[in-house]
Amino acid sequence: MPDNFKKYILDNAGITEENYKELEPMVYTLKAKKGTILLEQDQICDRAFFVCKGLLRSYTVDEMGKEHIIQFASENWWIADRSSFYFDEPSELFIDTIEDSEVIYIKKDFFNKLEQISDKFTSFNTLALQKNIRQMQKRINYLLAATAEKKYLDFIETHREITYRLPLQMIASYLGIAPESLSRVRWELANKNFKP
């Protein structure tokens, strides 16, 4: 099961099979039924999750008990509270599974070791951080500027792979709109495409 994780590391950190053996003991495997919470708010997120199979999300819960989704992660994606992991501070986020999932998780020792072994890893990590920033900036811009309809259209565009696997209410939560509003937007879109 951890095969696509191994492949991912070998490809991206540029290390040998030999070297990977040193890391293997620090790789943990986990299967979780849909709806399992893997990280709670206020815990310190001491691990990063890599999705081998399935679908996870991270989210906050506000004073009204409402959930606000920060990120989705499907196959070959990472998910964690980056800040909590990096700064050892309590997590803002919950993480749970949206589908039955198979997950790898690793802790800091893994990354430390990998950094020693690989000369490519640091720059790969920087690249990942930069991509993350680019994506977040785009999202901030959408949240500042866009209507519900524009947000939704952009979402299905940029999340094609997972759109059909997500309950609509979760997409709504990710976009910062009410599920009922999303229903309405979809109805309006369906109409537009017939009229002319």
Next chain:
Amino acid sequence: MPDNFKKYILDNAGITEENYKELEPMVYTLKAKKGTILLEQDQICDRAFFVCKGLLRSYTVDEMGKEHIIQFASENWWIADRSSFYFDEPSELFIDTIEDSEVIYIKKDFFNKLEQISDKFTSFNTLALQKNIRQMQKRINYLLAATAEKKYLDFIETHREITYRLPLQMIASYLGIAPESLSRVRWELANKNFKP
């Protein structure tokens, strides 16, 4: 004038005066009157700006001509389109000066050289990226969840130093609300604090 920049680099990259001399030719200085545009959308942002004195902002402009502020930068802060700089792609952002300002800018050669010279620089850079991500995630969460009032209260809390230097319309733009709404919020807040 570049003195606080020099201090900033020596402190954070952990290099000697001697080493700094090698970098100096790659450090550019610039004075700009309030309202000067330093970066236009669609240009490639080939430089990062460091504010010695004054106040800058980055922002997008939507199809309606409306500005949406992404970031402010006052003394000892950096501002740039990180993604454009890193990935050599056209910038989403404009950058201009909100006050008469004195600015340092440096290009990639500076960072490359610094990376060679300093053993601390890479980890310092990673720290900066992580802090950036933390701050953006918090902002996304506010944009998803908070009312205009909460957003404003959080802003004056976390941007104490610059709040009084910013026109209210720019704060409104940063928060994703209309300037008139911000006026209303401020009026309501002023009332609350007298009634009880």
Next chain:
DNA sequence: CTCATTTCTTAACATAGGTCAAGTGTATTC
């Protein structure tokens, strides 16, 4: 000091989107 410009506030009105409450499908479970 005065005129011009920009910034901020106020008020009346409009609307996107939120809330509440059924109601209808669609999965999952035993």
Next chain:
DNA sequence: GAATACACTTGACCTATGTTAAGAAATGAG
């Protein structure tokens, strides 16, 4: 294969925020 729980839609209504327009304050330039 009923029964139970989710997920989605619909409609009526409501509210926060946007819009438009005007005037008051503040700032700045000459």
